[in-house]
Amino acid sequence: MLKLSKKTDYALMAVQYMASKGTARIVNTKEIAEEYNIPVELLAKVLQKLGKKGLIVSQNGPKGGYVLAKSSTDISVLSVIQAIEGHVGITECYHNEDSTCMQMPRCNIRTPLRNIQNSIYGLLDSMSIEDMKEFGSATIVPQSRLNGHRT
Amino acid sequence: MLKLSKKTDYALMAVQYMASKGTARIVNTKEIAEEYNIPVELLAKVLQKLGKKGLIVSQNGPKGGYVLAKSSTDISVLSVIQAIEGHVGITECYHNEDSTCMQMPRCNIRTPLRNIQNSIYGLLDSMSIEDMKEFGSATIVPQSRLNGHRT
DNA sequence: CCAGTCGCCGACTAAAATAATCGGACTTAG
DNA sequence: CTAAGTCCGATTATTTTAGTCGGCGACTGG
Numbered sequence: 001m002l003k004l005s006k007k008t009d010y011a012l013m014a015v016q017y018m019a020s021k022g023t024a025r026i027v028n029t030k031e032i033a034e035e036y037n038i039p040v041e042l043l044a045k046v047l048q049k050l051g052k053k054g055l056i057v058s059q060n061g062p063k064g065g066y067v068l069a070k071s072s073t074d075i076s077v078l079s080v081i082q083a084i085e086g087h088v089g090i091t092e093c094y095h096n097e098d099s100t101c102m103q104m105p106r107c108n109i110r111t112p113l114r115n116i117q118n119s120i121y122g123l124l125d126s127m128s129i130e131d132m133k134e135f136g137s138a139t140i141v142p143q144s145r146l147n148g149h150r151t
Numbered sequence: 152m153l154k155l156s157k158k159t160d161y162a163l164m165a166v167q168y169m170a171s172k173g174t175a176r177i178v179n180t181k182e183i184a185e186e187y188n189i190p191v192e193l194l195a196k197v198l199q200k201l202g203k204k205g206l207i208v209s210q211n212g213p214k215g216g217y218v219l220a221k222s223s224t225d226i227s228v229l230s231v232i233q234a235i236e237g238h239v240g241i242t243e244c245y246h247n248e249d250s251t252c253m254q255m256p257r258c259n260i261r262t263p264l265r266n267i268q269n270s271i272y273g274l275l276d277s278m279s280i281e282d283m284k285e286f287g288s289a290t291i292v293p294q295s296r297l298n299g300h301r302t
Numbered sequence: 303c304c305a306g307t308c309g310c311c312g313a314c315t316a317a318a319a320t321a322a323t324c325g326g327a328c329t330t331a332g
Numbered sequence: 333c334t335a336a337g338t339c340c341g342a343t344t345a346t347t348t349t350a351g352t353c354g355g356c357g358a359c360t361g362g
Binding site: 123 | 152153154155157159160167168187188228239240242243253254257259260263264267270271275278282
Binding site for chain 1: 319320321322323324328329330331332
C-alpha cells in the first residue's frame with residue numbers, strides 16, 4: 001500500500017537526529033528512543049541494521065553509541081530505506097527475486113510498473129539526509145511532464 | 152514497504168485488459184480471472200470497488216460484465232490505486248487522517264516525506280492506463296536532477 | 303415467465319507481515 | 333569487576349492482506 005514501515009520511519013528519524021548532532025557527538029539508543037517515543041528494544045535493532053550496512057558506526061561499552069559513518073550529504077534516503085527493508089519492490093515480482101507469480105505468463109503491467117519503480121528509486125536516491133533538512137517544504141522532483149488532473 | 156497490494160495489481164491488470172478490448176466489448180469477471188489466474192471471488196470484489204468509484208460501469212444479468220467508464224487516456228494509474236487502497240500515504244500520519252502518532256510532537260521527517268509523497272503522487276497521476284501500454288519499456292519521469300549514486 | 307448467468311454485498315477464515323518483547327551474551331570505560 | 337552500553341536470536345502480539353463462503357438481486361434468452 002505504498003506505506004513505509006515504522007522501522008523505516010524510526011531509522012530515518014534516528015539518522016536525521018544523528019545528522020543534527022554532527023559526527024563529533026556520539027548518541028546512544030536510549031537517547032533517540034526518548035526523543036521520539038520509540039520503544040528502545042525496537043530502535044536498537046533498527047540501529048544495528050544500519051550499523052551492519054555501514055551507514056552508521058557503533059561504539060561498544062559505556063559511553064558507547066552511534067555516529068554517522070559519513071557526511072549526511074552522502075547518505076541517501078534510499079540507502080536508509082533499503083538498509084531496513086532489504087530489496088524494495090513495488091510489486092511482488094520485483095520485491096522477491098524468486099517469486100512464483102501466478103500472473104507472470106500473461107502479466108501486462110510488469111514493465112510499466114518497473115518504470116514507475118525506477119522513477120521512485122531515482123527520487124529517493126537523489127535525496128540525501130541533508131536534503132531532508134533543507135527541503136523541509138520544497139518540492140524535489142521536476143514534474144514538468146505533468147499534464148493536469150484526471151479522475 | 153512500498154509495495155502495492157495484490158488487489159491493486161489485479162485492478163491494474165483488469166483495467167488494462169478492458170482497455171485492450173475497447174469500449175464496445177463487455178467483459179465479465181470470470182474471463183479476466185482466467186486470463187490472469189486470479190481467484191474469481193477476489194477479483195469480483197476488486198471490480199466492484201472500481202465500479203463504485205466510477206472507473207468502470209457494470210452491466211447486470213447474463214451477458215453482463217464491465218466496460219471502462221471512459222477512455223483509457225483519461226484513467227490515471229493513481230485513480231486505480233486509490234480506488235482500491237483508499238487514501239494512500241507514505242507514512243502512517245499521511246495514510247490515516249486521524250492517526251495518533253507517538254512521534255508527532257518532535258517528528259523531524261514529516262515534511263520532507265510529504266514532499267516525496269507528493270512527487271510520487273504526481274508521477275502516478277501523470278501516467279494513464281494508455282501510457283502503461285505505450286511506455287512498456289520507456290522511462291516516464293525526467294530524472295535530470297539526479298546526481299549519481301550514494302551508498 | 304422463469305431458469306440460469308451474472309453482478310452485489312457482508313461476514314468469515316487463513317496466512318503473512320509488522321511491531322514489539324524477552325533473555326542472554328559480549329564489550330569496555332571508570 | 334561492574335555497570336552501561338551494544339549485539340543477537342527467539343518469541344509473542346497485533347495488524348494487514350489474501351482468499352473463501354453464502355445468500356441476495358438484476359437481467360436476459362429461451
